[in-house]
Amino acid sequence: MKKSIFLLLLIGLILNLSAEMLWQEPIPIRQGVNIEWFRTGTQTADGCAIYVWSDTKLGERDLWAQKVDAQGNAVWGDPLLIDGKPDRQEDPMITMTSDNNFVIAWIDFSDDLDGNVYAQKINTQGQLLWQTGGVPVCTYPNVQISLNMESDNEGGVYIIWVDSRNPGKDLYGQHLNSSGVPLWQINGIPIANDIGDEEQNTMLPDGQGGLMIAYTYSFGGAEDIYAKRFLSDGTMAWQQPTILSNVNGNQGKVRMATLTNGEFVFVWEDQRNEDPDIYAQKIDLNGTILWRDPFIVFGDSGTENFASQLNPRIVATSDNSVIIVWEDKRLDNFSTDLFIQKISASGELLWDPDGVPLCVAEFAQNEARLAPDSDGGCYIVWDDLRNGDTPNDDIYGQHLSATGTVLWEANGKPICNAPNQQNSALVKISNNLVFINWMDMRNGSVGIYYQVYNSAGVAQLTENGQLMFWGLSGDAPLNNYLILPRSQDVVIIWQDTRFANIGYQIFFQFLNPDGTIDLEPNGIPVTLSTGADQSSPAAAVLSDDSIILAWVDARDENPKIYLQHLDANGNRLWGDYGIPLTESTPVEQKDPRVSYKADQNQVYIGWSNYDTFAGTLRFYVYGQMIQNEQKQWGPDGIMISYYPEQDFIYHECTLNDLKENYFSWQDANLTEYTQSIFTKKVEATGETAQGWPESGLQVSTYPINNWDCKQRFPVSTLTDEGIFVMWKDARGDDIENYYGQHISPNGERLWDPLGVNLADYGREQLNVSIADNPLFRNEIVFAWTENIAGMGDIIAQKYSLSSIPQWGDFGYYVVQKDSMQTAPYLARFNNGGMVIAWTDYYNTVTEESNINYKYINSNGSMVCNDPGGYVLCDAKKNQYNPMIAVINNESYAVWADGRSSGKTEILGLYAQKLSNETTAINDPVIPSISKFTLLQNSPNPFNPSTNIQFIVNDITNPYTLNIYNLKGQLVKTLVKGNLEKGTHNIVWDGTDSNGNNVSSGIYMYSLSNGKSNQIKRMVLMK
Structure with a gap:
């Protein structure tokens, strides 16, 4: 039954695509990379590091990895595609396995909108070791999120996730062997699934082939913390979980480190008292509590100047102790500093009982990460706002000795203090080299940078780090784009958020009839960056294919409209920053519109101008005309929606449409609380055209003082007899219908004066x-x-x-x-x-x-x-x-x-x-008959072969018949060369260019003569 439904859906899909789209695939005009960095990385045995991220450079979100060395080289050349199935793959984790390979796990939405868990294994050469697309770890219905993963001692891994298959949120897990085969029950076993929610967790190998895990649990109230141990076969090693903390108040954000002799130290944020403090505990392989209970790392609750201690992190040191770092507000109630403590295996605080101030610079320091050195100390990196607060986030680091001595400069070494934002740093140690990497927005969009230090703290790469991977971020916001025809191509203009932390900009691209673009991929900006947002683009193409644009620009004290003139090749003619539409700076300008009157080579510009009129602030419609590169209506344009001074305070007018020299706007009557539509024709001199009222023509004589006079959003088009205006109108029943009016060039209503429904x-x-x-x-x-x-x-x-x-x-x-x-x-x-x-x-x-x-x-x-x-x-x-x-x-x-x-x-x-x-x-x-016609294949769906038929009427050019998969990748070429006139029948046997059988799915076949393409879809179903 399911197969039949699937078949019907696919057949429907094929029938839907019978009209001719002339390009094989849609052309990406603006397609970002949109890197998502999850702090996913690991050291390698050969002195390198591997980092994993997701991005959208191929359209949908895929997973990628790269190996880098201490000399700044990308070891694998291009990034390695870990998984590129349809939809999205994200939230990756990576761990080194005991056989010196690496497993990457992620949340996968290719076959479930709620997300499933998949995993892939790679070697140090960048080769995929498991099946393409990864092995399914959990495909059970409902949501799976928040992965955790650690290696076993036989080349496999344990993977834990938060699962919503039951009421509430539970923890489930799976054990994969070195070949990716699940060793536990398909779709995982419950790690913690009591009534209530189990979510945040910390996990490490237990040293015996199993795993140790601690997690938070809540049931209609505060969170508590429990620990469990699981053996390799999935059985729980203890009869009951060990309670690490279940007192009143929240206990959460638990983290864990492994000591020798099968002992484990846990640290967490504890709110049993007035404010959060930092607590810890140690247990053994049997779940026995080994330190005094409670064990306070630092807490000032109950003191006169108590403050919050937050977000602890822990690492085991080479001398069998642990170092704990946390965020602390004792010196600043608004911004966190970093404090740190070392604790021996016996539970002795080894440094200052109040903790050592790691960094107390101005503004906040947070999100610390640690890695041990080989001498009982550790390296720490964090996000630091000392250089001007957000968005001036930077990366700082420190090296502490076994005794807590600062080995780098006080308050931390600047790892990266490039412009704009850097955050989410990660530190890994590989062959005594310190690899630090982070997310970096110095160029406006997200990149991944890294730096390497030797044991003496000397940077091995360029100042502020080496770029590993960068790509365009942001997007093209809805309803902020245009497409306009030129003589031989089209221009596409849009607002772009790629430099969101610097300022949105207006970009453009030329698109040719053959699907190629003339400018660099993803377009170029109409101005250089001004450090402020640009929005609401409007434009007109002139007879020489040049373009005049207008937009709202926030570079000045108040939002103001700026202009640019681009020649036919896209060169800026009005400077790299454009020119202001007006010399004056009113409170606000918005709603730019641009229209071209080709027979007079005149460019008309309209906008809504917010300023003081007759002693009150109001929006009114303004206009400007440009001819021969010059403003014709003065430096500030002219008021279009003009009223006598005594009436100014009763009206507010905002521009909606402009066709050549006809302006149409919405007038809000502030006395009657009604809205009506006005249109006005303006001569090239700036004077109101003959027959038109100075304040514009009310397109409908429906009484303004009627409560249901609610007319909005006019649009218009020129006609052979004047201009047609239509608008939304709520008269009679308060339901908005479209009404229209036809107006002559002399300002005469040609249709019913009330307008036509x-x-x-x-x-x-x-x-x-x-x-x-x-x-x-x-x-x-x-x-x-x-x-x-x-x-x-x-x-x-x-x-x-x-x-x-x-x-x-x-x-x-x-x-x-x-x-x-x-x-x-x-x-x-x-x-x-x-x-x-x-x-x-x-x-x-x-x-x-x-x-x-x-x-x-x-x-x-x-x-x-x-x-x-x-x-x-x-x-x-x-x-x-x-x-x-x-x-x-x-x-x-x-x-x-x-x-x-x-x-x-x-x-x-x-x-x-x-x-x-x-x-x-x-x-x-x-x-007339086209030069060729591509017919639907038969049978369709098919297995294993199908016939593709097409008709050739023009033999001037050679033909190519190609098979593609849904990602646009060439599968096989069936025909290439000149053909005779007539009907042709080609058989595809379901194999690729190497003779390998392809998988079931939807494929496209394309026939091209070099001038145009015809494309159809077919389904291979095995």
Whole structure:
């Protein structure tokens, strides 16, 4: 039954992709690397270190590792891909095994949205030793998180995780042998699963082939701490767990170190008194308590100046003692310092009873990590804010002798104090070399850096560390991107958060018809960094393919709009930092809009300006016109939404749309508490056009003093007879429908003065998109989302310029499904046909959104063999809000793509080129036959072979028929060379280019003549 359901789903997926997308895969316009650093690293036996992280450089989140030496070399060359299955792999752990290899475990979301546990073994040469994709450690339904892992003494590992299969949170574990075979029950055995929650834990080998673990337990109240020991076969060594602490108050953040003779020391944060103190205890292999109880490492509760001691860390030293470091507020109630203590195996405090002040510099020091030296001392690294507090985090370190003597400079040695943030340091000792690494944002995005010290404390690498791996962070925020057509390509513009700790910037990229990009990957900024945020980009392409942009910039005291002019090649013409739109600096400027009047070579710019008018602060609409690189309306522009001085205080106006020299805005009447829509045409001189009121034309005469005069969000398009404006209107029933008005160039309302209700279903309407093509300004076509009982469907309508609906009284449904479809974008080809794309939530399994699309002929007929639309992108996670640019009869779509998302949503920008499958407006027949046609394979699904058929009509160019997997990797080339005209039939036997059988799954086959591609999907099911 399950196989049948799976088969139906796959068949549906294949049928969905029958329209022609012209590029084999969507093009990443802005795809970040988004490194997640988990402090995962280990020393090696040959004087190196291995570090593990996850990143999204391939789109989805994968796991990577790199080995580095003390000379700053990446030993494996390129990073090693540990796992690249679909969806995301994250939160890795690594441990060295007793056979001098390494096991990496992680949380894997490829086959379970809640996450499973997988593991992989690698050797010191960077080779995977277990199966590709790792071995499943736990695939039980529900959430598995928070890994812990240690080696056994036979080349295997113990892995512990927090598991939600039962009510509450429990600890489960698995023992893998050296080959990755699970030795305990499949999906793990319960390590601690009492009623209540067991979560935070600390684990080490017991020296006898088993493991010792301590964990926190709570049941409707404070946390207590227990310890258990497990033998190699998974049996518990004691009849009952040992209670380390179960007094009143929270005891948590337990950590552990191993001494000789089968003894273990635990340290924790203890809140049995007024504030947290640091406590410890030692037990043996039998679970016997060995130190006095309670054992206080340091506690000042009950004293006059008590303060918090927090987050202890512990390490065993080479002289069979332990060193404990903690965060301490005794000197500063707001910022933590670091104190440290050494305790002998017999429980004697060896250093100052109050602890040794490790670092008491200004601001906070925290997140310490330790590693032992070979002389009874230790190395410590921590995050340090002494150089200006956050975001000026730095990495500092110290070396303490066995007696607590500071061997590096007082208050710590600066390991890295480069600009911006460095944190999450890790220290490992390899052949008496001290490897320290950390997460570093000195360049705005996250990188991983490291430094090596010899035993004398001398740095072996460059000052502030050696870069190990770096990649773009941040994303392209939703609704802050544009796509605009140029003569031969498109430009994509977006707000980018890659330098979030420095300031968001506006970036852009040129995308060619063949899917290549002209600028460096991930685009270039419109200005150099100003150290402040840029947002709300607006732009227009000029007749010479240059671009004028406007955006809101926070570099000044108040938010202000700046401009840039980019030539056709992307060079900055108005300086590396742009120019301010106005010389004056009002309280705020926002809502920039840019429009180009090509016949006069005029660029119009509009915005909302917040400043003092008639003695009161209000937003009003302003405008500027630029011609021949010069501002034509003075240094500060002109007020568009002008009112007599006595009326200023009763209105607030914010700009919504600008088409050439027509400004449309929303006017809030502050006396009547109503909203209405105004439009105004302005001459090139800056004067109000003849026939238009100085304050703009109220597009609907619906009375402003009516309580239900709630008109919002106007959008507009030029027509052969003036301008069409439509808006959301709540009149009558307080449900917002779309209304429209057609206005002549002389400011005359051409339709009903009240406005025309464009399609009144008696339901809420939103997300309107108007098709705008200068060749078809004799009619008006638009689409919107119709809210049907909380679900959204997409409807399109055409109106004549005389207000007559052309597609029935209510328009035609583009898509109508029992789910949410929203954010339509409608664009028109030069043949009169249209393409519409939208965000589609029809995936009821994952509840994630895809991008779907359809074609619409000029008569309103839909061109699509699937009522739900073709799939433009159904990658993992959410895809949102497509936008489309048309060049002649080809379209380019861009959308916000969440395939890199994990713990938080990360949005990239992806693009795809679409064919035009509509019929020309003046030609009732189907367009001419294409140069080749790729047909659906048969059988499909198949096992083991399938026939791929295609028709060649043009033999000018050679053809290539390739097979790809879903990651876009070439599997096999079936055809390469010139072909005869006619029908061709090729058999694929399910093998790759090396003759190996490929696994079951979805594959793509692509036929190309070097000018265009056609792609279809097929399913191999064994």
